[in-house]
Amino acid sequence: MLYDVAIVGYGPVGAVLANLLGQAGLSIIVFERDPGVHPLPRAVHFDGEVMRVFQAAGLADSIAAVTRPSIKGMHFINGEGRTLMVRRGREGIGPQGWTSNWYFHQPYLEEALRVGVKRFPNVEVRLRHEVFAIDEKSDHAVLRVENLANGTLGESEARYVVGCDGARSLVRRLIGSTYEDLGLHQPWLVVDMLMKPESARGNALPDYTIQHCDPARPMTECYIGGESPRRRRWEIMLLPGDEPQSMLRPERIWQVLSSRVAPDDAEIERAALYTFHSVVARGWRRGRLMIAGDSAHQTPPFLGQGMCAGVRDAANLAWRLDMVLRGASDSLLDSYESERRPHVHAFIDLAVKLGAVIQETDPVVAEKRDREFAGGEPKMFDFPQPQLGTGVFDRAPPPVGVVFPQPLLPDGRKLDEAIGNRFALIGEAATIAQLASAARARLDVLGAAVIDRPGEEIEAWLAEQGAHALILRPDRYVLGIARNAEELASLCSMLPVPAAARKAA
Numbered sequence: 001m002l003y004d005v006a007i008v009g010y011g012p013v014g015a016v017l018a019n020l021l022g023q024a025g026l027s028i029i030v031f032e033r034d035p036g037v038h039p040l041p042r043a044v045h046f047d048g049e050v051m052r053v054f055q056a057a058g059l060a061d062s063i064a065a066v067t068r069p070s071i072k073g074m075h076f077i078n079g080e081g082r083t084l085m086v087r088r089g090r091e092g093i094g095p096q097g098w099t100s101n102w103y104f105h106q107p108y109l110e111e112a113l114r115v116g117v118k119r120f121p122n123v124e125v126r127l128r129h130e131v132f133a134i135d136e137k138s139d140h141a142v143l144r145v146e147n148l149a150n151g152t153l154g155e156s157e158a159r160y161v162v163g164c165d166g167a168r169s170l171v172r173r174l175i176g177s178t179y180e181d182l183g184l185h186q187p188w189l190v191v192d193m194l195m196k197p198e199s200a201r202g203n204a205l206p207d208y209t210i211q212h213c214d215p216a217r218p219m220t221e222c223y224i225g226g227e228s229p230r231r232r233r234w235e236i237m238l239l240p241g242d243e244p245q246s247m248l249r250p251e252r253i254w255q256v257l258s259s260r261v262a263p264d265d266a267e268i269e270r271a272a273l274y275t276f277h278s279v280v281a282r283g284w285r286r287g288r289l290m291i292a293g294d295s296a297h298q299t300p301p302f303l304g305q306g307m308c309a310g311v312r313d314a315a316n317l318a319w320r321l322d323m324v325l326r327g328a329s330d331s332l333l334d335s336y337e338s339e340r341r342p343h344v345h346a347f348i349d350l351a352v353k354l355g356a357v358i359q360e361t362d363p364v365v366a367e368k369r370d371r372e373f374a375g376g377e378p379k380m381f382d383f384p385q386p387q388l389g390t391g392v393f394d395r396a397p398p399p400v401g402v403v404f405p406q407p408l409l410p411d412g413r414k415l416d417e418a419i420g421n422r423f424a425l426i427g428e429a430a431t432i433a434q435l436a437s438a439a440r441a442r443l444d445v446l447g448a449a450v451i452d453r454p455g456e457e458i459e460a461w462l463a464e465q466g467a468h469a470l471i472l473r474p475d476r477y478v479l480g481i482a483r484n485a486e487e488l489a490s491l492c493s494m495l496p497v498p499a500a501a502r503k504a505a
C-alpha cells in the first residue's frame with residue numbers, strides 16, 4: 001500500500017501530526033521504536049495556542065482532563081528570595097480562547113494523544129518498529145523498517161515522510177541538514193517527586209513555577225497538579241565538580257534540595273540527566289522528507305516551549321500536506337521551514353537569554369545582575385508572539401502572519417468551532433458581499449468558511465487595523481487583512497488552490 005504520509009517517531013509531535021492528518025482523512029503510517037510512551041520526566045507546560053491545536057484535533061476536552069490550567073506565571077527569584085522577573089500569568093480565558101498556560105505529566109498527555117489517534121482507521125501505528133533507511137523515488141519514498149519484536153525487516157511506501165524522531169533524528173541526517181548553534185549547552189538533573197499529602201512543608205510550596213536564580217545552585221521548581229495532584233518537578237543545574245552519575249543518587253538529590261523538600265515530604269519518582277541544547281536545523285525539507293519537533297530544533301526548557309514549538313510545526317505542516325496531497329503545488333511545502341524557523345528562533349533566543357540569568361554561578365556577576373533588577377516592581381514579560389518568516393501570507397507587518405485570537409462569536413461558539421480546520425474569510429458583510437466572483441470561487445474551491453457576523457471583538461480588532469475583513473489560514477495564522485473588496489480579492493489570489501480546481505473555477 002502507498003500511504004499518503006509516513007511519520008517516523010510517535011512522541012508528542014508525531015502524535016499531534018497523526019491526529020491532524022488522520023482527521024483530514026489521509027492514509028498515515030506511524031513508526032515508533034519504543035513499546036510505550038517515553039517514561040522519563042520531560043515537558044510539563046504548554047500554552048494556550050497549543051491547546052488550540054489540540055482543539056483543532058478534537059482533543060481539547062480529553063487533554064484538559066489530564067492537565068491543569070495555570071494563571072500564576074513563572075517567577076524568577078534570586079538567592080536572597082527577591083523576585084527579579086515574572087513571566088506574566090493570566091486569569092481566565094486568554095486570547096487563544098483557552099487558559100493561557102497548562103501544566104501536565106508528559107506521559108499522560110502523550111497517552112491522551114495516542115487515544116485520539118485510535119479514532120482514525122486511516123492511521124496505522126506500528127510500535128517497536130525502527131526506521132533505519134529511507135530511499136527516495138521520484139513520486140514516493142520507501143522506508144526500510146526493522147520490527148524490534150522479532151528482528152524481521154520490511155518496507156513501507158509513502159508519498160511524504162515526516163521525521164518527528166527527536167533530537168537524534170535519522171530523517172534530519174538523511175535530509176543532510178546542518179545546525180545553527182545558539183550557544184547554550186548545559187547539563188541538568190531533572191527530578192520528579194510525589195509529595196506526601198500529610199507533609200505541611202510540601203503543602204506550603206507554591207503552586208506556580210519558580211526559577212531559582214541562585215548562583216550557589218540554579219534550579220527550576222514546578223507544580224504539576226491536575227491529574228497529578230502530588231507531583232512536583234525540580235530541575236537542578238549541574239555545577240563544575242558534580243559527578244553526573246552520583247547526582248542521580250537519592251541521598252545527593254535530598255542534599256541538593258534540602259532547602260525545599262526532604263524525605264519526610266516526598267518520594268522520588270524519577271530522576272534523569274539531560275544536557276539542555278539550543279540549536280535550530282537548517283534544512284527542514286528535502287524532496288519527500290521533512291522534519292518537525294525536536295528533530296528540527298531544541299531549546300533549553302526555561303520557557304517551557306520545546307514541545308510547544310513542535311506542536312506548532314505539526315499545525316503548520318498538516319494543512320500544507322493535506323492540500324498538496326489533494327492537488328496543490330508541492331512548493332507549498334517549501335515555506336514550512338521559511339515560516340517556522342524564524343518563529344521558533346525567537347522563542348529559543350529568549351530561552352537562551354533567560355538561561356544566562358538563571359544559570360549565573362559567579363556570585364559577583366549575580367550580584368551585579370540583581371542590582372540591575374533592583375528598585376521598583378519585578379520586570380514583567382510575556383511569551384513572544386512572533387510573525388512567521390516569509391511564506392503563505394501577505395507581505396505586511398504584524399498582525400499579518402501572526403496567530404489570530406479566538407474570541408466567542410455572537411452565537412456563543414468559539415471561533416474555531418465555526419471555522420473547522422479550513423481557510424476562513426471573516427469580516428463585515430458589506431465588504432464580503434462585494435467580493436468579485438472569481439475571488440469568491442477560489443475560496444469556494446477550498447471550502448473556506450465565511451463569517452460575516454463576527455461580533456464585537458473581531459470588529460474591534462479589524463477597526464484597530466483599519467480593515468474590514470481578513471483571511472485566516474487553517475492553522476489560525478492571519479493570511480492578510482483587507483480594507484475593501486479589491487484588497488480582499490488580491491488576498492484570495494494568494495490562496496493555494498489546486499491546479500485542477502483552478503481551471504474549473
Ligand SMILES: Cc1cc2nc3c(=O)[nH]c(=O)nc-3n(C[C@H](O)[C@H](O)[C@H](O)COP(=O)(O)OP(=O)(O)OC[C@H]3O[C@@H](n4cnc5c(N)ncnc54)[C@H](O)[C@@H]3O)c2cc1C
Nearest residue numbers: 009011012013033043044045131166293294304306307308
Ligand atoms: C527536562 C525537560 C523539560 C522540558 N520541559 C518542557 C516544557 O515544559 N514544555 C515544552 O513545551 N517542552 C518541554 N521540553 C521539551 C519537550 O520534552 C520536547 O520538545 C518534546 O518531547 C519533543 O517531542 P518530539 O515528539 O519532537 O520528540 P521525542 O519526544 O523525542 O519523540 C521522538 C520519538 O521518535 C522515536 N524515534 C526516533 N528515531 C526513530 C526511528 N528511527 N524509528 C522509529 N522511531 C524513532 C523515539 O523513540 C521517540 O519516541 C522539555 C524537555 C526536557 C528534557
